[in-house]
Every structure is written in C-alpha cells, then in structure tokens.
Amino acid sequence: MCGIIGIFTREAGLSAESVAAAMAVLRPRGPDGSGVWCSPDGRAVLGHTRLAVVDPDGSAQPLGDEPSRTRLVANGEFYDYRRIRTELAETGHPCRTRGDSEIALRLYLRDGHRALRKLRGEFAFALWDGRRKELFAARDRFGVKPLYYAEQGGRLYLASEIKALLACGLAARWDLAAYAAHLQMALPPDRTLFDGIRQVPPGCYLLAGGGGVTVHRYWDLDYPTTAELTAVEHESSTALSGHLARVRSGLDEAVRLRTIADVPLACHLSGGVDSSAMVASAADHREVTTFTVAFADTALDESPVAARTAARLGVPNHRIELTPADFAENLVATIRAGEMVQENAHGVARYLHSAAISASGFKAALAGEGGDELFAGYPQFQQDLALSRSPKARDRARTGYRKLAAFGAPPHLRSVLDRLGFLPSWLTQRHFAVLAPSRSLLRPEFAEVLAGTDACTPLLDQSRHQLDGRAPLHQSLYLFAKSWLPNYILGAERLDAAHGVEVRLPFFDHHLFATARTAPLSWYTRAGTTKYVLRAAVHDRLPGEVRAGDKRGFFAPPLVRDDGLLAVVREMCAGPALRDNPVYHPAAVRRLLDELLARPADQRAGSERLVQLVVATSVLTAEFGMTVGGVTG
Structure with a gap:
C-alpha cells in the first residue's frame, strides 16, 4: 500500500514541483520513502510515497526502463509475482529488482495493455509510455485500491486520494447528484462525492494521450446463466465434494500468496467464519499475529470468541477495546481519512483497529472481507436466494412489490423491477431504512435533485450481458458488487492507509471468484446453514462455535x-x-x-x-x- 500521483498534459510545463503538495498529503500512505520523475519534455510527472512491504531495501519507485522511456508508480500488491518474474525472464524481459511492482512494468513492455490479464492482486498503478506519449493507469478487478482522476486546465490529474488532487489546486465542490445516487443505491462506480473528481471503476484502465482521456474495461464479474447452473445441478453426487475441494484449495492459494511479505504480518480476527478461515489458512504458511476489536456492549463484542479461536489455532491475539470516548474523539478524523460518508460507527472502529495494528509495529495485515459477497452470507442475499429457488417466495415478493407500487415506488426502483422482474433485497432495504426516512430532513433544493435522480438505470444499461439470463441471487450479487461494495465496504482502505497499514483481502481474488461462482443455487444454503460451501470446505479448521455460528456483520455500538x-x-x-x-x-x-x-x-x-x-x-x-x-x- 503506497501513494501515487500523476499529472499529464499535452503541453509542456510540468516539473517535480507540480506534485510536491500532493506528495506531502500522501505521506501517511507511504512513510518509508518517496520519489518523483518528470518526463524530459515536461508532459508527464509521476510521484510515489512508499510503504516498504516487499523488497524493502530495493524497488524504489518510480520504476523505469530507459530504452523504452517508460516509468511506473504502483499502489498495492501484485501476487504470484515470483512465478511471473521467472516467466518474464524466460521470455527476454528480466526484472532488475526483487519486488512485485516491476512485473507490471515488464508485462506492459512485453504485452501492452493485455498485461492486465496476467496481474493478480489489489492494485492501482500509473505508467507513462514515452514512446507513445501516453499515460496508462489501471485499477484492480474488485476495486480494493482507489484511483481517482480529474481534468482541469488542460491537465489530467490522478491519485490514490482525493485530498492529493485537492492539493494540486482542484476545487472541493459537492456532486449532489452523486450523493442522491448514494442515498438511492450507491455512488456510481465512476463518480465520487466531489464534483469533477471521478474514479477509474474496478476492473478498468484509463488511457490519456493525444486522443484525449478514455476509460476501458478489462474484466467483469460473470455469473453462470440459469441454464448453466441447472446443468451442474444434475451432475453426479461427487460434484459437490469436488467443488468444496476446489474452494478450499483456491482459498488456501489466495491466502498463501497474500502472506508473502518481507515484514511481520497481522490478521484481522472477529468471531465469524470468514476471518477465522482466513487466519487458519494463513497460520499454515507463516507466523501471524491477530487483532480483534472489543466493545463494552456484550451483544456486539466478538472478542471472546476470537480469543478462543486464536488459542485453538496457536496464534497471538491482541484485544483492542474501544469506548464511546474513542468514537467521539476520532469521528471527524475517520470521515476526513475516508473521504466519504459513514453510515454506522464501524468506520471509526476500523480506523482505530488499523491505528492499533500500526502502533504494534505492523505494516501489512490480512482481513476477511469478501466472504459474504462470494458465498451470499448477508441476510438480504439469502432472501434473494429464496426468490431464486422458491415459487412461493416469488409470489410473496410480488405482493410486496404491488404494495410498494401503490405507495408510489420511486423511479429507480421501478426501473429495476421493470428490467429484472424483482427487487434485490438489499436495494429494497436501503429504500426503507435510508431513503424514505431521509426525506423529512432534506433541504428543498436537494430534494429536487433527488427527485430527478435514477441511480439504477445507468448501471442496468451497462450490465445487460452480466444480468440477462441470471438467477435473481446472481443479479443481486452483481449489482451489489458494481455499486455498494467498492464504494463502502472497501472504503476501509483509506482508513487503513491513514496509519500506513496495507490490508490484503484473500476473498477478493479473481481466481477464487472463478471457482466460487460455479456453485448451483442449492449449494449456497443446506439444512438451514448459510455460506454452506465455505463452512463445509474449511469445517475441520474452525472451532465448533464459529462453524455453527449465525451470520452477523461487524457492527460497532450505535x-x-x-x-x-x-x-x-x-x-x-x-x-x-x-x-x-x-x-x-x-x-x-x-x-x-x-x-x-x-x-x-x-x-x-x-x-x-x-x-x-x-x-x-x-x-x-x-x-x-x-x-x-x-x-x-
């Protein structure tokens, strides 16, 4: 986890001083070193603040290749880099450092934009191709690492944080339509709350050159069609056992690759299945230390279960006890660090969690986010699973839709219902828990903006190929992953970065997703057990109380x-x-x-x-x- 800043202009005039203020803002993300490079013609400048996790004594950035006049700055990690380094050397493109970031540079020099197909990890990078006079920047498939950009005065600015763009002189203005979309569904995948500042969406890359600025997709989630699921469902009884073995192997590989670091490794540990399975796997590969947030509210405190899990796995566990005073003192700092709205107190808890990990001397950690998205663990996804499998559940849902329509369903919900024939449960819940109660608090001017906003139709239009022919559960999972997930759950990256901690997420591994996505609907829940595939795949590694525990999200006291x-x-x-x-x-x-x-x-x-x-x-x-x-x- 590092900080990157880049500026491109079709005219000359850039220098290292052009990014000096942004570099200062990005220092917490990369306290171990910094570097700036400016192209000889003054058309591009790249800056990097480094958190030294792999090859700490080498791999300083920007990384360059003199013959091709190419430079690269990267944030995050490229996994399986040792194997790719060997492959690159065998094809005449040897790396000169022992780190992971250089593989992105060498793959680009060999494969061009197709290099992204080979990259595995959580990353955002920017690369200046001096031959083509072109800036190439990309973001990882699930959007774990941020990449913001803006155009002003004939220049393109891109950075790891919005604060860095503001330091370059961009104005801080509200994008009220984007916030209206957030209340309805989520921020659009290419927008932020700041007017004129956009995101490179997950799984996309940006090109900037003589032809202007364009954004292209290189990867997308792709769930099986209902016909494909039915075919798997009718396979032999050994199909499930084979799938469980592949999920276990895929998770182990995703975790193993993320334990490779030249610094001590921490792990987030709660009382749930996801983090427990992740820690159990990580402990098989190297020494790890676990950290658990604790609350005085016993109904929300998972630290006793986490402590027993850590003891069973033979790994140290640190308990981080948080009080109401801690939340009061750190509320403003959390929101400033995250550059986005928080909707419950667990943002502050995450901010303080990473602060404690950093204070204990750790720069890198593993966390269990993603298990509920991969294996449909949230209660809302379970409702959508029922709609996918039960005619009675669909009939009950249609009755609810008619009642909602009678009370005046807003346009964004009507567009989803018209297109899909159902409403994802998480989207309906958002309407009743957030949007509807908010109306009495709104200024009239913003209420007009909200009334003219439909956050769902653009995403539906862009996603036809991924939605058509899929089961309601997979349609719901897809829309959630394209909207809410990278903008909120993964927004924790900025909270970790404020303390110089890189958090790695094994469940958001596209190879693991490729395995998990093939499960027939009947495998998601069996005998009343949610996330059955994950629980069954790692059942021997988990304490009984974790294996049998109900799904409960990480919630801080309200x-x-x-x-x-x-x-x-x-x-x-x-x-x-x-x-x-x-x-x-x-x-x-x-x-x-x-x-x-x-x-x-x-x-x-x-x-x-x-x-x-x-x-x-x-x-x-x-x-x-x-x-x-x-x-x-």
Missing part, C-alpha cells in the same frame, strides 16, 4: 444509543458545519436529535444511519470547505 455521543453531534450541528451542509435542513436535523435524546436509549437505533449521514456530510463540508457543485447525472 452512536445514537450513547447520550454523550449524541450531545457531541448536537453541538456539532449547532455550528457552521450543518449550516453549510447543502443536503440536510438544520432545523429538521435539530428536531430529530432532540427527539432522540428524549427517547430511551434502546429505542434510537433505527435512526443511526440518518444521524451518521448528517454528521458525515457536515464534516466533509467543513473539513474540505466543500461548496455546492454538480447537480446533474
């Missing part, structure tokens, strides 16, 4: 249940942060907070997301001095 935290929010909302917030009406917000404070603490949780959204948008407005910008889709 902010709204603590009077002290609510008082902090109330004070925050009495000042200019809320006054300048372009989304939420100050008087309506203060009424909500007063009502919450008058209620018993155990009756406030339903308003947690609303309060978090108000706080996050207010903090972003104040911290970045954001003014009102874009309102169009």
Whole structure:
C-alpha cells in the first residue's frame, strides 16, 4: 500500500514541483520513502510515497526502463509475482529488482495493455509510455485500491486520494447528484462525492494521450446463466465434494500468496467464519499475529470468541477495546481519512483497529472481507436466494412489490423491477431504512435533485450481458458488487492507509471468484446453514462455535444509543458545519436529535444511519470547505 500521483498534459510545463503538495498529503500512505520523475519534455510527472512491504531495501519507485522511456508508480500488491518474474525472464524481459511492482512494468513492455490479464492482486498503478506519449493507469478487478482522476486546465490529474488532487489546486465542490445516487443505491462506480473528481471503476484502465482521456474495461464479474447452473445441478453426487475441494484449495492459494511479505504480518480476527478461515489458512504458511476489536456492549463484542479461536489455532491475539470516548474523539478524523460518508460507527472502529495494528509495529495485515459477497452470507442475499429457488417466495415478493407500487415506488426502483422482474433485497432495504426516512430532513433544493435522480438505470444499461439470463441471487450479487461494495465496504482502505497499514483481502481474488461462482443455487444454503460451501470446505479448521455460528456483520455500538455521543453531534450541528451542509435542513436535523435524546436509549437505533449521514456530510463540508457543485447525472 503506497501513494501515487500523476499529472499529464499535452503541453509542456510540468516539473517535480507540480506534485510536491500532493506528495506531502500522501505521506501517511507511504512513510518509508518517496520519489518523483518528470518526463524530459515536461508532459508527464509521476510521484510515489512508499510503504516498504516487499523488497524493502530495493524497488524504489518510480520504476523505469530507459530504452523504452517508460516509468511506473504502483499502489498495492501484485501476487504470484515470483512465478511471473521467472516467466518474464524466460521470455527476454528480466526484472532488475526483487519486488512485485516491476512485473507490471515488464508485462506492459512485453504485452501492452493485455498485461492486465496476467496481474493478480489489489492494485492501482500509473505508467507513462514515452514512446507513445501516453499515460496508462489501471485499477484492480474488485476495486480494493482507489484511483481517482480529474481534468482541469488542460491537465489530467490522478491519485490514490482525493485530498492529493485537492492539493494540486482542484476545487472541493459537492456532486449532489452523486450523493442522491448514494442515498438511492450507491455512488456510481465512476463518480465520487466531489464534483469533477471521478474514479477509474474496478476492473478498468484509463488511457490519456493525444486522443484525449478514455476509460476501458478489462474484466467483469460473470455469473453462470440459469441454464448453466441447472446443468451442474444434475451432475453426479461427487460434484459437490469436488467443488468444496476446489474452494478450499483456491482459498488456501489466495491466502498463501497474500502472506508473502518481507515484514511481520497481522490478521484481522472477529468471531465469524470468514476471518477465522482466513487466519487458519494463513497460520499454515507463516507466523501471524491477530487483532480483534472489543466493545463494552456484550451483544456486539466478538472478542471472546476470537480469543478462543486464536488459542485453538496457536496464534497471538491482541484485544483492542474501544469506548464511546474513542468514537467521539476520532469521528471527524475517520470521515476526513475516508473521504466519504459513514453510515454506522464501524468506520471509526476500523480506523482505530488499523491505528492499533500500526502502533504494534505492523505494516501489512490480512482481513476477511469478501466472504459474504462470494458465498451470499448477508441476510438480504439469502432472501434473494429464496426468490431464486422458491415459487412461493416469488409470489410473496410480488405482493410486496404491488404494495410498494401503490405507495408510489420511486423511479429507480421501478426501473429495476421493470428490467429484472424483482427487487434485490438489499436495494429494497436501503429504500426503507435510508431513503424514505431521509426525506423529512432534506433541504428543498436537494430534494429536487433527488427527485430527478435514477441511480439504477445507468448501471442496468451497462450490465445487460452480466444480468440477462441470471438467477435473481446472481443479479443481486452483481449489482451489489458494481455499486455498494467498492464504494463502502472497501472504503476501509483509506482508513487503513491513514496509519500506513496495507490490508490484503484473500476473498477478493479473481481466481477464487472463478471457482466460487460455479456453485448451483442449492449449494449456497443446506439444512438451514448459510455460506454452506465455505463452512463445509474449511469445517475441520474452525472451532465448533464459529462453524455453527449465525451470520452477523461487524457492527460497532450505535452512536445514537450513547447520550454523550449524541450531545457531541448536537453541538456539532449547532455550528457552521450543518449550516453549510447543502443536503440536510438544520432545523429538521435539530428536531430529530432532540427527539432522540428524549427517547430511551434502546429505542434510537433505527435512526443511526440518518444521524451518521448528517454528521458525515457536515464534516466533509467543513473539513474540505466543500461548496455546492454538480447537480446533474
């Protein structure tokens, strides 16, 4: 995990000083070294701040190849790099360093843009091709690593963080249409909350040269059609056992490749199946140390289970106890680091989790995110699985759709229902838990923007080939992965980066996905057991209490249940942060907070997301001095 910054212009005039301010902003991501390179013609400049995890004594960036006049800066990790280095040497393209990043440079020199097919990992990189006078930048398949870009004054800017782009002189303005899309569904995969600042979507690359700036897709999730699933379902009884073996082997390989580092390795460990399976596999390959967040709220505290799991696996476990005061003190810093809104308190918990890992001397860690997306573990996905398999469930759902339509379903939900014939459960839940309750708090100007926004139709139009002919579960999983996942769950990357910690995610391995995706629907849940494939594949590695435990997401205690935290929010909302917030009406917000404070603490949780959204948008407005910008889709 490092920081990268790049600027390209078709005119001359760039120098190392052009990225000096951005480099300073990116320093927390890469405290171990830095480097800047400017092309002789002044048309491109690349900067890099380094977190030295592989080949710490070498592999300084930018990496270059003098004969081709090519330079590269990379963030993240390229896995299986040792095998690829050998292959490159055998084909006449030997690497000169012992690190992983150089393989991207050498593969590009050999294969051009097709090099992306060979790269495996969590990465974002930018490469200047001096022969073609072209900037080539790419982001990993699942969007684990960020890559932001903007065009201004005839220049293209790209960076690992929005703050770095702002340091280059770009204005901080709200993209209100993007926030409206967030309330409806999620940020569009190519947008941010900042007007004019975009993302290279997951699985895509950007080209900038004489022909302008273009973005192209090199990979996409591709679930089997219902016909293909039916064919597998009718195979012999040994098909399931073979699939379990392949999943186990695929997970082991994904974990093993991510344990390769020249620094000590930490692991996130909760009380759940995903992190426990990941730690069990990692401990087979090298020495690891686990870290677990703990809360005073025993209903949400998984640390006792995690401690017993760590003891069974024979690995050290560090308990990180968080208090309401910790959340109050770090709320603003978390939102600033993440550059996006938080909807519950676990963003602060993640921020402090990484701070503790860093304070213990670790730069690299493994985490278990992705298991629920691969194996349909969330309750909403289980509902979509039922729709895929049960005519009765589909009939009940249609009754619910008719009721929703009678109450005036918004256009974005109608477009999904018209196109797919059903509504993904996570999208319906978002409507009732976030969008509908938000309406009473909105400023009239933003309410108009929201009314004119349809976040779903563009994604549906772009995804026809991946949605047509698929089961409802796979349609739901696909839309979730293309919208909510990279913008929120993987937004934790910025929180880890603030403390100089690189977190590796074995479940987001495209080879493992290629194996897991082939499971027939009947294998996802068996005998009432969710994530059956994963549990069965690693059952001998897990303690009984973890193996049999129900799915429970990682949730921190709700902010709204603590009077002290609510008082902090109330004070925050009495000042200019809320006054300048372009989304939420100050008087309506203060009424909500007063009502919450008058209620018993155990009756406030339903308003947690609303309060978090108000706080996050207010903090972003104040911290970045954001003014009102874009309102169009």
